[in-house]
Amino acid sequence: MQIASWIAAAVALRLGLLMLLPSPLLSYIQDPQRYELVTPLTSHRRLLEGLHLMEQGASPYSGDLVHHAPLVLSLVQSVSKQLKVGPVAQVSAAITATATSMAPETQHVRWAVILLTLVSDVLAGLALAGVARYSVRWLDGSRLKNNQNKPEASAATSSLFAVTEKDADDAAQTTLLVWLFNPFSILCFLAHSTASWDAFLIASALYFAVKQHSALAALFCVLAGYSSLYPIALVAPLALAIASHPPVLQLHSAPSSALAAVNSVQAPSDVSTWRVVVFGFWVVAWTLVVALASYLYIDSWDFVDAVFGFIIQVPDLTPNIGLMWYFFTEIFMHFRPFFAWVFQLHVFIYVFPLSVQFRRHPPLLAFAIVTIITVFKSYPSMGDLALVFSMLCMFPQLNPYLRFRFVVGGILTFTTILGPVFFHQWLVGSNGNANFPYGVTLAHAFAVTALALDYCLAYLRREYDIIHGIAVPDGATVVMQ
Numbered sequence: 001m002q003i004a005s006w007i008a009a010a011v012a013l014r015l016g017l018l019m020l021l022p023s024p025l026l027s028y029i030q031d032p033q034r035y036e037l038v039t040p041l042t043s044h045r046r047l048l049e050g051l052h053l054m055e056q057g058a059s060p061y062s063g064d065l066v067h068h069a070p071l072v073l074s075l076v077q078s079v080s081k082q083l084k085v086g087p088v089a090q091v092s093a094a095i096t097a098t099a100t101s102m103a104p105e106t107q108h109v110r111w112a113v114i115l116l117t118l119v120s121d122v123l124a125g126l127a128l129a130g131v132a133r134y135s136v137r138w139l140d141g142s143r144l145k146n147n148q149n150k151p152e153a154s155a156a157t158s159s160l161f162a163v164t165e166k167d168a169d170d171a172a173q174t175t176l177l178v179w180l181f182n183p184f185s186i187l188c189f190l191a192h193s194t195a196s197w198d199a200f201l202i203a204s205a206l207y208f209a210v211k212q213h214s215a216l217a218a219l220f221c222v223l224a225g226y227s228s229l230y231p232i233a234l235v236a237p238l239a240l241a242i243a244s245h246p247p248v249l250q251l252h253s254a255p256s257s258a259l260a261a262v263n264s265v266q267a268p269s270d271v272s273t274w275r276v277v278v279f280g281f282w283v284v285a286w287t288l289v290v291a292l293a294s295y296l297y298i299d300s301w302d303f304v305d306a307v308f309g310f311i312i313q314v315p316d317l318t319p320n321i322g323l324m325w326y327f328f329t330e331i332f333m334h335f336r337p338f339f340a341w342v343f344q345l346h347v348f349i350y351v352f353p354l355s356v357q358f359r360r361h362p363p364l365l366a367f368a369i370v371t372i373i374t375v376f377k378s379y380p381s382m383g384d385l386a387l388v389f390s391m392l393c394m395f396p397q398l399n400p401y402l403r404f405r406f407v408v409g410g411i412l413t414f415t416t417i418l419g420p421v422f423f424h425q426w427l428v429g430s431n432g433n434a435n436f437p438y439g440v441t442l443a444h445a446f447a448v449t450a451l452a453l454d455y456c457l458a459y460l461r462r463e464y465d466i467i468h469g470i471a472v473p474d475g476a477t478v479v480m481q
Contacts, residue, residue, distance in 0.1 A: 003176065007122055010180035014118065014189050021190070029190045035320045036419060037191040039379035040067050040310070041228060044113045044192040048106055051077055059298060061306035064315075068194075069226050070294040070303050080112040113192050120200035121189065125179040127203035128390050132175040134210040135363035135394040136168045139462075161466055163397065175393040184386035195383025198228050202387065205234060206366055209241035214275065217242060218282030226290050229311045230373040233348050234366055235283060236355040241362035243275045312344050313337075314378045319423065319437055322380045323445055326438040347376045357456075364459055367391045371452035375445045388448065392455070401458035404450050411447035415440050 018026075032038060032045055040046060050060035050073050060066045060073060140163030179185060188195050201224035208217040217238050224231035294303055310316070313336075317325045324343055328336060350372055358365040370391060374384040422436035 036382050037188050038193050039381050040316050041379050042193040042195045048109050061302040067310045069307050070297045076112050080108040083108045117189050120196045124200040124203045125176045127207040129172040129176040130207045132394040133168045133172040136163050136171045138361045139397045171396050178393050179390040182386045184382040188383040195381050199387045209238040212242050214279045215282045219286050222286040230377050233351050233369050236351050237362040237366040239276045239279050242279050243272045311378050313340050321441050368452050375448050398458040401461045402454050404454045408447050408451045415444040
């Protein structure tokens with residue numbers, strides 16, 4: 001009941017803000033030039049343009065505006081058609097008439113996007129909460145596996161590293177709350193951005209991976225990559241999660257001793273090569289199915305260049321919170337193909353070394369990769385940052401080992417505030433230049449990278465203490481906070 005009330009409150013908050021915000025403020029948030037919230041890949045206006053072209057019998061990719069995948073267009077088209085009939089149509093028409101002056105032929109598409117975004121927000125939060133519950137268990141499982149040969153190393157402090165069922169529940173609830181009431185995800189909803197759709201696909205892939213459902217994990221991984229390309233890098237943590245299940249916590253309260261903590265948890269199973277092979281088969285199979293369905297829907301392969309080519313080549317240099325737009329405005333055209341591929345490969349080169357280092361904790365590996373994608377992708381937005389912040393709550397046991405929280409939090413706060421200000425000074429007030437907003441994006445990228453690095457180093461420091469123990473003087477106690 002508590003979770004249901006949180007979800008109801010989050011939905012009511014989003015719809016209430018959409019209906020009750022003053023028109024000038026809502027128009028400011030929904031401005032297509034709000035680069036922090038909307039990108040060419042998440043703009044509902046471009047989605048609307050694609051559907052309009054299809055209704056006219058033209059290819060949605062005949063121009064250079066539409067960059068949504070064909071099956072995304074198909075989904076929105078199907079939902080919008082359902083909103084045109086029955087009592088749902090009357091309700092949406094009444095709300096639209098009082099809330100906006102949008103033309104009747106487009107209001108159904110708008111409400112289809114709103115409905116799909118609401119559903120994605122809720123399901124993404126539930127999926128992330130499920131992943132958080134398992135992520136906490138992995139932290140405890142690594143402790144047992146490392147201490148099997150050196151039980152005396154940390155006998156005095158092993159209870160500090162014990163994880164209980166209550167810890168898993170708390171992490172799941174915190175993750176759900178942070179996602180549902182995250183200001184960035186709420187602003188993206190108000191801007192009608194489809195960023196939460198990608199977050200839902202990523203979260204669902206992670207959830208089914210930790211639940212060891214190979215087919216569903218592969219399906220959502222393929223759909224996430226199909227929508228925005230970069231999530232295909234998550235194949236590595238998904239495969240590791242499927243191959244090595246986390247331990248099962250049997251204790252519902254804090255253990256009274258280190259021995260009770262050890263006896264209450266089952267060590268994770270060894271990596272299963274067969275599960276990885278099955279997962280790889282499903283990834284290939286779903287990729288072929290999705291590609292064929294897309295071709296049959298629009299009777300063309302134009303979407304490959306319009307979606308994936310657009311992401312890789314970065315032809316749209318509209319400012320965003322990423323790093324590529326300014327760089328490509330400064331280099332000569334004949335160098336662009338080379339550096340475009342260098343930038344894109346840069347996102348993926350970290351996958352292998354990170355997979356080796358954090359193979360015992362797939363959710364943390366997934367968090368590191370998602371953060372790297374957020375920093376280096378072609379067209380990032382605040383919706384990507386909302387997913388990163390929510391995933392932070394999956395690792396509460398690492399908080400005592402963090403070192404840069406104050407610095408990173410301060411930088412992210414200042415960049416969030418100064419970004420729109422400098423953008424306005426540059427393009428509206430003509431009192432600055434492109435270096436103003438790009439300086440903010442550099443600081444933003446540094447802070448997000450430092451955030452991921454801090455959590456990764458915290459995990460390694462905790463692993464060290466687990467293996468070697470913590471020196472505790474006689475009569476002293478150790479408290480992790």
